Amino acid sequence: MDIILDGIRQAFILLVTFDPEVLGITWFSLKVSGTATFISLFFGMSVGTVVALTQFPGRKFVVSLINTGMALPPVVVGLFVTIFLWRNGPLGFLEILYTPAAMILAQAIIATPIVTGISLASMQQLPKKLRLQILALGATRLQMVRILIREARLPLLAAVMAGFGGVISEVGASIMVGGNIKGYTRVLTTATVMETSRGNFDVAIALGIILLLFAYAINLVLTYVQQRERPR
Amino acid sequence: MTTILAARNLKVIRGGSLLVDVPGMDICDGETLSLIGPNGAGKTTLLQALSYLMKPSAGEILFRGQAVGTAQPKLEYRRRLAMVFQEPLLFDTTVFGNVASGLKIRGIGASEAQRIVESQLERFGIAHLRDRSARTLSGGEAQRTSLARAFAISPEILFLDEPFAALDPPTRESIVTDLEKVLAETKTTTIMATHDRNEALRLSDRIAVMEGGRIAQIDRPAVIMNQPVDEFVASFVGTETILEGDVRDTNETALIVGVNGSEIEVVGKGRVGERVILCIRPENVTLTIPDGTVKTSARNTFRGRIGRIVPMGLFHKVEIACGFPLVAYVTTHALEDLSMKEGNEIAASVKATAIHVIRKSGT
Numbered sequence: 001m002d003i004i005l006d007g008i009r010q011a012f013i014l015l016v017t018f019d020p021e022v023l024g025i026t027w028f029s030l031k032v033s034g035t036a037t038f039i040s041l042f043f044g045m046s047v048g049t050v051v052a053l054t055q056f057p058g059r060k061f062v063v064s065l066i067n068t069g070m071a072l073p074p075v076v077v078g079l080f081v082t083i084f085l086w087r088n089g090p091l092g093f094l095e096i097l098y099t100p101a102a103m104i105l106a107q108a109i110i111a112t113p114i115v116t117g118i119s120l121a122s123m124q125q126l127p128k129k130l131r132l133q134i135l136a137l138g139a140t141r142l143q144m145v146r147i148l149i150r151e152a153r154l155p156l157l158a159a160v161m162a163g164f165g166g167v168i169s170e171v172g173a174s175i176m177v178g179g180n181i182k183g184y185t186r187v188l189t190t191a192t193v194m195e196t197s198r199g200n201f202d203v204a205i206a207l208g209i210i211l212l213l214f215a216y217a218i219n220l221v222l223t224y225v226q227q228r229e230r231p232r
Numbered sequence: 233m234t235t236i237l238a239a240r241n242l243k244v245i246r247g248g249s250l251l252v253d254v255p256g257m258d259i260c261d262g263e264t265l266s267l268i269g270p271n272g273a274g275k276t277t278l279l280q281a282l283s284y285l286m287k288p289s290a291g292e293i294l295f296r297g298q299a300v301g302t303a304q305p306k307l308e309y310r311r312r313l314a315m316v317f318q319e320p321l322l323f324d325t326t327v328f329g330n331v332a333s334g335l336k337i338r339g340i341g342a343s344e345a346q347r348i349v350e351s352q353l354e355r356f357g358i359a360h361l362r363d364r365s366a367r368t369l370s371g372g373e374a375q376r377t378s379l380a381r382a383f384a385i386s387p388e389i390l391f392l393d394e395p396f397a398a399l400d401p402p403t404r405e406s407i408v409t410d411l412e413k414v415l416a417e418t419k420t421t422t423i424m425a426t427h428d429r430n431e432a433l434r435l436s437d438r439i440a441v442m443e444g445g446r447i448a449q450i451d452r453p454a455v456i457m458n459q460p461v462d463e464f465v466a467s468f469v470g471t472e473t474i475l476e477g478d479v480r481d482t483n484e485t486a487l488i489v490g491v492n493g494s495e496i497e498v499v500g501k502g503r504v505g506e507r508v509i510l511c512i513r514p515e516n517v518t519l520t521i522p523d524g525t526v527k528t529s530a531r532n533t534f535r536g537r538i539g540r541i542v543p544m545g546l547f548h549k550v551e552i553a554c555g556f557p558l559v560a561y562v563t564t565h566a567l568e569d570l571s572m573k574e575g576n577e578i579a580a581s582v583k584a585t586a587i588h589v590i591r592k593s594g595t
C-alpha cells in the first residue's frame with residue numbers, strides 16, 4: 001500500500017510542478033498521435049463516406065474488413081511496419097525506423113480503420129430518406145455529401161476521438177517502430193512501460209494519470225454525442 | 233388548363249416486381265391532385281418517379297412538355313419542385329437554417345434569402361421559433377418547418393408524401409387548414425399521396441385511386457365518390473354496400489335488378505340479363521321503424537333485422553340483413569329516437585337515384 005500511496009503523492013508533485021520531462025513526453029505524445037489521427041481522418045472519412053453512400057457488389061465484405069480493422073492489434077501493425085522499414089525492407093530506403101515519422105505511420109495505420117468504421121456507421125445512421133429530401137431540395141451530389149457530413153458532424157467527432165483514443169493509449173507499435181529513445185521517440189505509454197520496469201512507480205503513476213485524463217475527456221465527449229437527439 | 237407535368241408509359245420495376253404502371257397521366261397547372269390507395273398501392277413510388285427522385289424503369293416524365301433527364305436536365309427539374317415527406321426530415325440546425333436550406337443550395341444571397349425565409353415563417357405561424365434548434369420542435373412545429381422549407385423555393389410543383397399521417401388529429405387539422413389557405417393563395421400545383429380519403433376530398437381538385445401500381449380511376453372527388461368505376465374504388469372511397477345482381481327489367485330511365493331474390497330499382501343503363509354491381513353509400517340509406525305509419529318517398533324499401541351497431545364517433549354504422557346485407561350510417565340522435573337495437577326489425581330505404589350501377593361487361 002505504501003508504494004502506491006507514495007507513488008500517487010510523488011506523481012501529484014510531478015504534475016503540479018510541471019516536471020519538464022513529464023511535460024515533454026506528454027507534448028510529444030500529443031503531437032505524434034494528433035498527426036496520426038489527422039492523417040487517418042483524411043483516409044477514414046473519405047472511405048467511410050463512400051462506402052456508406054454507395055451500393056456495390058461485395059460491399060458487406062468490405063464493411064466486415066473495416067470492422068475487423070477496428071480491432072487491429074497494435075503489435076501486429078508494429079511488426080509489419082518494422083519489417084517494411086527495416087534497413088533492407090521494401091521501404092528501408094526511407095531510413096525512418098526509430099524516428100517519430102515511423103511512429104506516426106504506424107499509429108495512422110491503427111487509427112484509419114477505427115475512423116473509417118465509425119464514419120461509415122455515423123453516415124449510415126442518418127435517415128435514408130434524408131438523402132431524398134436533400135436531392136429534392138435541389139442539391140448536386142457534391143452538395144448532398146457536404147450536407148450529409150454536416151448532419152453527421154457529431155458522430156464524426158466521435159470517430160476522431162475514438163481514433164485518437166486508440167493511438168494515444170497503444171504501446172506495442174510505438175515501442176517497436178519508435179524504440180522509446182529518450183527525448184526523441186519516447187511517448188506516454190512507452191515511458192510508462194519503462195519506468196514501471198525500473199521500479200520508478202511515481203513517474204509511471206504520473207504518466208498513467210495523464211493517460212487516464214485523456215481517456216476521460218474523450219469519453220466525456222463521446223457520451224455527450226451519443227446521447228444527443230437527432231431532429232425529427 | 234395547361235398541362236404542367238405528364239407521365240407517358242411510366243413503369244417502375246424494382247427487384248423484379250412492377251411497382252408502378254401508368255400508361256398516361258396529365259397534371260394541370262395549378263391543380264391539387266391526390267393519389268389515394270391502400271399501403272403498397274404504389275403512391276409513394278409514383279410520387280418519387282414523377283419527382284425524378286427515383287429513375288423510372290421505362291417511359292418518360294414530361295415537365296412543361298420537355299422530357300426530364302434529356303431535354304430537361306434532372307437537376308434543373310428538381311430545382312423547380314419541392315417535396316415534403318411524412319417525416320419532417322429537418323437538418324440539425326435552427327428553424328431559420330432549415331427553411332433557408334433550399335435557397336442556400338441554389339446560391340441565393342443572404343439578404344434575399346432572409347426576406348423569403350421570414351415571410352415563410354410568418355405564413356406557417358412559426359416566426360417565434362425562428363432561432364430554435366430543430367431538435368427541440370414538436371411534431372407539428374417540425375412539419376410546419378418542413379412545409380415552410382418547401383414553399384421557400386417557390387416550387388412550380390409541390391409533392392407531398394403522406395405529410396400529415398404522423399400527426400395527432402388537432403395538430404393535423406390546424407396544419408391542413410393552413411396548407412389549404414396557402415395553396416389557395418399561391419395556386420401551386422400539388423401532388424399529394426395519402427391513404428386518408430377525407431384529407432384528399434378536402435384538398436383536391438382531382439383524386440387518383442391507385443391499386444397494385446395502377447391508377448384505377450382519376451377524376452373529380454364527387455365522381456370518385458359517387459360513380460366509382462369498379463368494386464375496388466367503390467370500397468376504398470367508403471361505399472359500404474356493394475352488391476352483385478342481374479338486370480331483370482328495364483324502362484326508359486330505370487333498371488330492376490335482382491339481388492338474392494330481392495328486387496332493387498336503380499337509375500342507370502343496362503340490358504336485361506346483364507350482370508351488374510350496385511354501390512350504395514351508407515349515408516344514402518334511410519332507416520324507419522316498420523309500423524306502417526311512417527311513409528317514405530323512396531321507391532326501394534326493404535324490411536329486415538339489425539345485425540350489428542358499431543359506434544363511429546359522430547354517427548353509428550348499422551348493419552342490416554334484409555335479404556342482402558345493407559349498411560347505413562345513423563346519427564346518435566336518430567338511433568335513440570328510433571330506439572334501434574341489435575336484432576330489432578327495421579325498414580331501410582334507398583332512392584333509386586342514389587344507387588350507382590357498374591356494368592360488368594363494361595359497355
